[in-house]
Amino acid sequence: MRDRLRQITEAAVAAAITTGQLAVQDVPPVIIDRPRDKAFGDWSANIAMVLAKQAKKRPLEIAELLAALLAENCDIVAAVEVAPPGFINFRLATPYLTDAVKEIIRLGPEFGKNQAGAGERVQIEFVSANPTGPLHVGHGRWAAVGDALANVMTAAGYKIEREFYVNDFGNQMALFGVSVAARYAQLFGIDEALPEQGYHGAYVTDIAQEIADNEGEKYLKLPAAERHDIFRRHAEEQVIEHIKRVLESFGVVFDIWFSERSLHEAGVIDQVINRLRDSGHVFEQDGAVWLRTTDFGDDKDRVIIRENGQLTYFAADIAYHEDKFERGFDRVINIWGADHHGYVARMKAATSALGYDPDKLEIIIGQLVNLFREGEPLRMSKRTGEMVTFEELLAEVGPDVARYLFLTRSTDSSVDFDIELAKRQSQDNPVYYVQYAHARISSILRRAAERGVALPVAGVADGSLLVEPAELELIKHLLSLRETIEDAALLRAPYRLTKYAEETAAAFHAFYVQCRVITTDEALTQARLTLVQATQIVIKNTLTLIGVSAPERM
RNA sequence: GCCCUCGUAGCUCAGUUGGAUAGAGCGACCGCCUCCUAAGCGGUAGGCCACAGGUUCGAAUCCUGUCGGGGGCACCA
Numbered sequence: 001m002r003d004r005l006r007q008i009t010e011a012a013v014a015a016a017i018t019t020g021q022l023a024v025q026d027v028p029p030v031i032i033d034r035p036r037d038k039a040f041g042d043w044s045a046n047i048a049m050v051l052a053k054q055a056k057k058r059p060l061e062i063a064e065l066l067a068a069l070l071a072e073n074c075d076i077v078a079a080v081e082v083a084p085p086g087f088i089n090f091r092l093a094t095p096y097l098t099d100a101v102k103e104i105i106r107l108g109p110e111f112g113k114n115q116a117g118a119g120e121r122v123q124i125e126f127v128s129a130n131p132t133g134p135l136h137v138g139h140g141r142w143a144a145v146g147d148a149l150a151n152v153m154t155a156a157g158y159k160i161e162r163e164f165y166v167n168d169f170g171n172q173m174a175l176f177g178v179s180v181a182a183r184y185a186q187l188f189g190i191d192e193a194l195p196e197q198g199y200h201g202a203y204v205t206d207i208a209q210e211i212a213d214n215e216g217e218k219y220l221k222l223p224a225a226e227r228h229d230i231f232r233r234h235a236e237e238q239v240i241e242h243i244k245r246v247l248e249s250f251g252v253v254f255d256i257w258f259s260e261r262s263l264h265e266a267g268v269i270d271q272v273i274n275r276l277r278d279s280g281h282v283f284e285q286d287g288a289v290w291l292r293t294t295d296f297g298d299d300k301d302r303v304i305i306r307e308n309g310q311l312t313y314f315a316a317d318i319a320y321h322e323d324k325f326e327r328g329f330d331r332v333i334n335i336w337g338a339d340h341h342g343y344v345a346r347m348k349a350a351t352s353a354l355g356y357d358p359d360k361l362e363i364i365i366g367q368l369v370n371l372f373r374e375g376e377p378l379r380m381s382k383r384t385g386e387m388v389t390f391e392e393l394l395a396e397v398g399p400d401v402a403r404y405l406f407l408t409r410s411t412d413s414s415v416d417f418d419i420e421l422a423k424r425q426s427q428d429n430p431v432y433y434v435q436y437a438h439a440r441i442s443s444i445l446r447r448a449a450e451r452g453v454a455l456p457v458a459g460v461a462d463g464s465l466l467v468e469p470a471e472l473e474l475i476k477h478l479l480s481l482r483e484t485i486e487d488a489a490l491l492r493a494p495y496r497l498t499k500y501a502e503e504t505a506a507a508f509h510a511f512y513v514q515c516r517v518i519t520t521d522e523a524l525t526q527a528r529l530t531l532v533q534a535t536q537i538v539i540k541n542t543l544t545l546i547g548v549s550a551p552e553r554m
Numbered sequence: 555g556c557c558c559u560c561g562u563a564g565c566u567c568a569g570u571u572g573g574a575u576a577g578a579g580c581g582a583c584c585g586c587c588u589c590c591u592a593a594g595c596g597g598u599a600g601g602c603c604a605c606a607g608g609u610u611c612g613a614a615u616c617c618u619g620u621c622g623g624g625g626g627c628a629c630c631a
Contacts, residue, residue, distance in 0.1 A: 029571090031571080033573090035574075036573090036574060036575080036576080036577090037574075037575075040574070044573095044574090046572095046573055046574095049573070049611080049612085052611080053611085059611085083574070084574080085573080085574075085611075085612080086573090086611095087573080087574065130631065132631095167631065170630090170631070171630070171631075172630080172631055173631095197630095286629085287629090288629050289629095290629095299556080299557070299627075300627090302628095302629095303628085303629045304629095305629085306629040307629055308629080310629085312628090312629065312630085312631095313630070313631050314631095337625095338558090338559080338624080338625050338626080339625065339626075340626085340631095341557095341558055341559080341625065341626060342557080342558080342625085342626040342627055343626085344558085345557085345558095365558080365559080365625095367559080367560085367624080367625085368624090368625085408566095408567085408579095409566090409567070409568095410567090410568080412559070412560070413559095413560070413566095413567075414560090414624075416566070429593085430579075432593050433579090433593070433594090435593085436591080436593050436594075437594095439591070439593090440590085440591055440593095440594085443590065443591055444590050444591090445590095446590090447590050448590080451590095487570090491570065493570090495568095496568095499568070499578085502578085502579080503578085506578095506595095509594055509595065510594095510595065510596090512590085512591095512594075512595085513586090513594070513595045513596085514595085516589075516590070517590060518590055519590095532590095553591080554591075554593070
């Protein structure tokens with residue numbers, strides 16, 4: 001729709017130029033937008049105002065000129081109007097709208113998909129929680145955002161891979177192994193202290209308990225180093241399995257789980273550092289090896305090999321991103337929590353140093369989730385392990401509510417999540433509002449079947465019977481699914497889907513109250529059933545992208 | 555101190571390459587079920603778009619500064 005209008009408007013501009021009515025050198029891209037007020041029409045273009053200066057003509061004059069050209073060759077538009085200070089407003093033709101309803105039914109699950117992404121290969125890395133403990137609620141948000149973004153970009157014609165980077169190397173992992181070992185020893189009455197910086201959560205004891213249950217006390221005799229290593233490996237395995245299971249129950253499945261340790265073991269980090277050294281971006285100082293990230297806009301240079309010879313996390317991350325680009329992605333998207341945003345500049349700088357275009361690395365910084373219960377904030381401490389895990393949240397509110405609420409805000413703003421409010425099945429809860437529309441539709445279709453009313457075969461019903469404002473308003477909303485998917489994908493803004501879902505549900509509920517579907521007027525019943533089916537398709541497609549179920553009854 | 559981010563209705567937030575009279579949900583108030591699901595619909599009230607300058611035909615949107623909330627400034631991950 002928007003594409004069509006853009007094309008014909010561009011054609012009108014071109015025509016005006018070739019006929020000499022418009023003297024313009026550079027034609028800026030035509031932007032088709034929604035008018036603020038529906039009274040102005042369905043779509044509008046501001047191109048006349050943009051061209052005014054170049055063409056040395058009054059905007060209104062240009063608008064009149066273009067409107068005249070537009071009105072000639074356009075069947076999808078009923079009226080092209082000009083409004084001061086120079087807007088060109090389009091009013092869609094009703095026959096076009098009613099025909100479009102049949103098109104939605106014909107396309108079904110495919111309706112709304114498009115090629116805005118032009119087949120670009122994109123990797124999205126998200127969640128990437130350390131395998132040293134359970135997922136927290138913030139991870140849940142990244143899971144919802146990353147997965148929905150992957151869904152909507154796929155629908156917009158991108159080729160997407162989902163990846164989880166596993167930080168299974170280094171101090172934290174070692175400390176985790178030592179912590180489990182200590183708890184294990186304690187289970188057998190041996191007084192082994194947890195390290196100062198170790199992991200104190202109750203889940204550490206659970207893991208130790210499981211090892212004790214399955215394998216007894218045989219590890220007690222092993223030397224400490226060996227024991228720590230065994231426990232580290234065991235604990236890591238268990239935590240990753242747990243993370244996978246929780247994410248799967250949330251409907252999020254990754255294509256690739258990428259191990260940091262594999263980079264160390266393959267020696268690729270040293271290779272990448274050598275490459276950077278050869279290209280002159282590396283220097284030594286104070287006994288450490290540094291990457292000169294300030295050459296690429298970072299605040300300060302960064303250590304990649306510490307004085308003690310150990311690689312930093314950053315070094316591994318450079319090799320990891322080198323690997324991503326080596327795999328041939330056109331674009332790489334990382335979703336990070338706000339607590340990592342200080343890391344963005346150096347990662348972009350490293351990308352440049354490696355010789356890749358830093359704009360190919362997009363980093364989405366997401367604000368955190370604040371948990372509440374009945375308006376009271378829930379304090380969370382990672383250190384003591386006293387916190388609501390993502391798994392517990394899921395158990396309380398269920399995946400649909402969690403996924404939906406995590407996507408109701410732009411990633412730039414933090415989500416205040418009240419557990420009691422989320423559980424309450426009330427109007428405070430937008431997820432039910434949307435699902436209810438779907439359930440209502442299913443109910444109408446069931447009722448029609450009960451009464452022996454044949455469901456319309458696509459294309460047969462007489463669309464011209466749909467003339468009520470509520471009907472036409474609903475149709476317009478349904479048709480904008482495509483633009484919504486385009487915008488959500490191109491702007492990396494999956495939260496737009498929930499907004500769209502609510503608007504569509506609202507348009508349906510209004511229609512429902514004003515227009516009875518199943519009546520004695522057979523032709524009208526058929527036409528409205530067609531519209532209802534199309535609405536069901538649109539709501540279901542939208543909820544599917546969000547990752548929320550579309551219930552048949554509630 | 556420096557960097558990032560946010561500041562829009564009582565509350566939570568939309569408003570994106572600068573456009574028309576500033577938008578939604580919740581909350582408040584007033585209405586609507588003989589009827590396909592009232593988990594719904596309609597209406598009313600509610601605004602110095604944090605503040606001050608600047609850019610231009612036009613600024614919630616872009617620039618500069620100030621104030622306020624959040625986050626970050628490791629040879630941790």
